[in-house]
Amino acid sequence: MSLxxxxxxxxxxxxxxxxxxxxxxxxxVIFGAxxxxxxxxxxxxxxxxxxxxxxxxGFAVVGISRTALSDDAFRDKxxxxxxQFSESGPPEAGIWDAFAQGLYYEAGNFDDPAMYTxxxxxxxxxxxxxxxxxxxxxxLSTQPSFYAVAAGQLSAAGLTRASEGWRRLIVEKPFGRDxxxxxxxxxxxxxxFPETGIYRIDHYLGKETVQNILAFRFGNGIFEPLWNRxxxxxxxxxxxxxxxxxxRGAYYEESGxxxxxxxxxxxxxxxxxxxxxxxxxxxxxxxxxRSKVLRAIRPLTRDDVATEAVAGQYGPARLGGRDLxxxxxxxxxxxxxxxxxxxxxxxxxxxxxxxxVPFYLRTGKRLPKRVTEIAIQFAPxxxxxxxxxxxxxxxxxxxxxxxEGISLKFQSKSPGAGMHLRGVSMDFNYxxxxxxxxxxxxxxxxxxxxxxxxxxxxxxxxxxASWQAVEPILEVWSNARADFPNYASGxxxxxxxxxxxxxxxxxxxxx
Ligand code: BG6
Numbered sequence: 001m002s003l004x005x006x007x008x009x010x011x012x013x014x015x016x017x018x019x020x021x022x023x024x025x026x027x028x029v030i031f032g033a034x035x036x037x038x039x040x041x042x043x044x045x046x047x048x049x050x051x052x053x054x055x056x057x058g059f060a061v062v063g064i065s066r067t068a069l070s071d072d073a074f075r076d077k078x079x080x081x082x083x084q085f086s087e088s089g090p091p092e093a094g095i096w097d098a099f100a101q102g103l104y105y106e107a108g109n110f111d112d113p114a115m116y117t118x119x120x121x122x123x124x125x126x127x128x129x130x131x132x133x134x135x136x137x138x139x140l141s142t143q144p145s146f147y148a149v150a151a152g153q154l155s156a157a158g159l160t161r162a163s164e165g166w167r168r169l170i171v172e173k174p175f176g177r178d179x180x181x182x183x184x185x186x187x188x189x190x191x192x193f194p195e196t197g198i199y200r201i202d203h204y205l206g207k208e209t210v211q212n213i214l215a216f217r218f219g220n221g222i223f224e225p226l227w228n229r230x231x232x233x234x235x236x237x238x239x240x241x242x243x244x245x246x247x248r249g250a251y252y253e254e255s256g257x258x259x260x261x262x263x264x265x266x267x268x269x270x271x272x273x274x275x276x277x278x279x280x281x282x283x284x285x286x287x288x289x290r291s292k293v294l295r296a297i298r299p300l301t302r303d304d305v306a307t308e309a310v311a312g313q314y315g316p317a318r319l320g321g322r323d324l325x326x327x328x329x330x331x332x333x334x335x336x337x338x339x340x341x342x343x344x345x346x347x348x349x350x351x352x353x354x355x356x357v358p359f360y361l362r363t364g365k366r367l368p369k370r371v372t373e374i375a376i377q378f379a380p381x382x383x384x385x386x387x388x389x390x391x392x393x394x395x396x397x398x399x400x401x402x403x404e405g406i407s408l409k410f411q412s413k414s415p416g417a418g419m420h421l422r423g424v425s426m427d428f429n430y431x432x433x434x435x436x437x438x439x440x441x442x443x444x445x446x447x448x449x450x451x452x453x454x455x456x457x458x459x460x461x462x463x464x465a466s467w468q469a470v471e472p473i474l475e476v477w478s479n480a481r482a483d484f485p486n487y488a489s490g491x492x493x494x495x496x497x498x499x500x501x502x503x504x505x506x507x508x509x510x511x
Contacts, residue, residue: 023049023450025058026135026165027126029119031110031150032142033063033074037172039081041203042139045442047082047091050099054447058130060102062122066109074105087440102130110146116157123159134165137449141172148188155192170199170449173264174255175458178474179467186460199449200463204265205272205456206441206448208430209400213272213374214286216398216406224277226378228353233393234506235273236360236375237266239400240367244314244324244489245341249332258311258343258470258477261363267294267466268458269400270359273374274349283454287462294465298348305476307503312342312494314366315485324366324489338482341365344497345473360501362508366489371511372400385419392423395509404438405429 028046030038049055063074079100083090091099106122108115127134138154140147151169154160160167171189176182189198204210217223226232239261245252252260271290278285300308316326327333327341342364349359378394395409406428411421430438448456486494492510501507 022056023054023447024135025056025130025132026137026450027060027062027123027130027132028137028139028446028450029062029064029123030139030141031064031146032140033105034065034067034069035141037141038063039078040085041440041442042141042446043078044082044086045440045446047086047096047099048088048439048443049447051088051092051095054443055450057098058102058132060104060126060130060132062104062106062119062126064106064108064110064115064119066107068107069105071104075100075103078103087437110142110150111153113153113156116153116159120157120159127165132165134162135167135450136162136165137168137170139170139172144174144176144185147171147185151189151192160192166197166452167193168197168199168449168452169193170201170446172201174259175200175264175463176467177254177259179464179471182463182467186464190460195460196454198460199454200458201445202264202268202458203441203445204400205268205458206443206445207400208438208441208444209398209404210269210272211444211456212406213269213398214281218277218281229355229357231378232357233377233379234358234360234504235270236377236509237269237273237362237373238375238509238511239266239363239372240369240492240511241363241365242367242370242490244366245327245330245333247331249327249330252327252330252341253333253337253339256311256340256343256477257363257365258340258345258473262343262345262361263466263470264458266361266363267297267469268462269374270347270361271462273376274354274359276353281455283457286455287459291459291461291465293349293351294462294469296349296351296354297465297469298350299468300345300472302472302476305473308346308500309473309476310342310344310494310496310500311340311477311480311482312344312364312487312497313337313339313482313484314341314364314487314489317366317489317491319490326485326489327365328485338477338480338484340477340482342367342487342493342497343473344493344500345470346500347469358504358506360506360508362493362497364487364493367492368490369511370402373511374398374400375509375511377506386421387419388421391421403429404431 030042104122106119123136126132140150176185271293274293275289278289313327317324328335328337344362347359376396391411392409397407399405408426409423412424414420414422445456
């Protein structure tokens with residue numbers, strides 16, 4: 001067990017009955033209850049968990065935000081949100097009514113001590129009325145500048161510790177905007193909550209298909225012997241989105257794609273692909289291995305950044321009969337903005353398993369389609385015996401979304417005379433194999449936090465290691481003159497991203 005996981009609660013993964021009974025009763029306090037995340041993800045996830053009887057009947061939510069709102073008005077708003085955003089359709093009347101009775105609202109400023117005094121009263125009343133045993137999960141989904149403020153105020157109001165039950169804190173991304181600010185935020189939060197009580201969320205880790213990478217790698221014996229530099233030539237991790245910044249121009253001006261997607265989501269996916277097998281499946285062992293591999297990423301030098309990292313920004317285009325604005329024409333964006341909406345990076349991992357294997361990561365807005373996948377390209381057969389015209393490399397494709405599944409591409413003899421090879425595919429699809437829809441990442445992660453299971457949450461050392469990996473790129477890019485826009489909406493990004501692979505003789509896949 002690593003030092004920072006010492007004191008983690010009993011390991012729920014070792015409890016085979018964990019999912020056969022509802023999670024412990026608790027109150028989830030959401031800071032930023034009027035925000036988009038609450039409407040689009042959190043409330044739909046909590047409602048789905050209730051409908052699936054994952055939560056105890058006493059479960060409650062307190063929404064906190066500045067706008068004045070009664071409990072009933074909050075319930076109405078949340079019903080609308082669940083109707084609009086729940087993937088499993090509108091709420092069912094009976095279930096919704098019971099769920100809604102546990103929804104409360106408190107208006108106030110996050111830096112106002114009086115608000116926390118009122119919250120303390122609320123939590124006391126709810127604990128009694130709904131028998132929540134004093135368990136409280138705080139969810140920070142506010143402006144990041146309020147994270148430390150809210151944690152400090154909770155502590156000052158005596159709300160971070162309880163004589164009965166547990167107190168935990170979920171922190172949304174972005175976790176800092178560089179290594180320095182992430183370190184400061186860690187120190188600030190750890191003044192008020194123990195590391196074991198801090199759950200830094202990265203919703204990619206909660207995706208079924210990302211969790212399935214662990215099942216695929218460590219639940220099977222046949223892949224592990226191939227999972228190294230001896231057989232794998234390179235790895236491509238793509239998270240493409242067809243949408244633009246969609247009203248989040250002001251946020252993108254500050255963040256950009258490298259911070260928004262690569263520092264967190266894609267590096268966590270890389271860690272899941274590249275980590276060593278943990279000795280046990282628990283939070284400490286799994287996070288130790290993820291952390292080790294993130295720390296083994298070789299920092300790029302300033303010179304490396306020129307060849308191993310590419311920034312892009314989308315320009316205007318006419319697509320499907322519609323005129324789409326370029327990023328610089330989006331609301332909240334400066335007309336000469338140098339923010340990146342596309343980023344591609346080659347990472348090298350300095351350890352025995354991966355030395356010499358490039359990990360190519362790319363993400364972008366306004367690419368031709370929404371697709372997230374990992375493509376693992378194996379080395380070619382050592383001696384070509386057959387006509388290789390048209391042959392394709394051996395690829396293992398882990399499809400994270402959409403069309404979730406796994407494909408293995410290999411060569412087959414084309415029927416007929418001669419030994420002509422053609423690429424074919426062995427496919428696994430979630431839909432056809434399991435039938436049922438996949439739970440959302442937020443359902444999985446909220447339930448885990450309520451259970452006290454931090455396996456799929458990031459830890460201080462992981463967050464800092466991933467900032468360390470992108471920091472040299474951020475530094476170079478913040479001082480560089482960018483020739484933007486450099487890709488048209490609806491294309492696969494700037495040409496420089498192709499050159500980034502070409503200098504090693506590799507090519508991006510077109511998913
Ligand atoms: C968020 C980013 O964290 O992830 C967004 O801020 C991005 O810009 C989103 O669109 C992608 O998530 P998903 O689950 O749709 O792949």
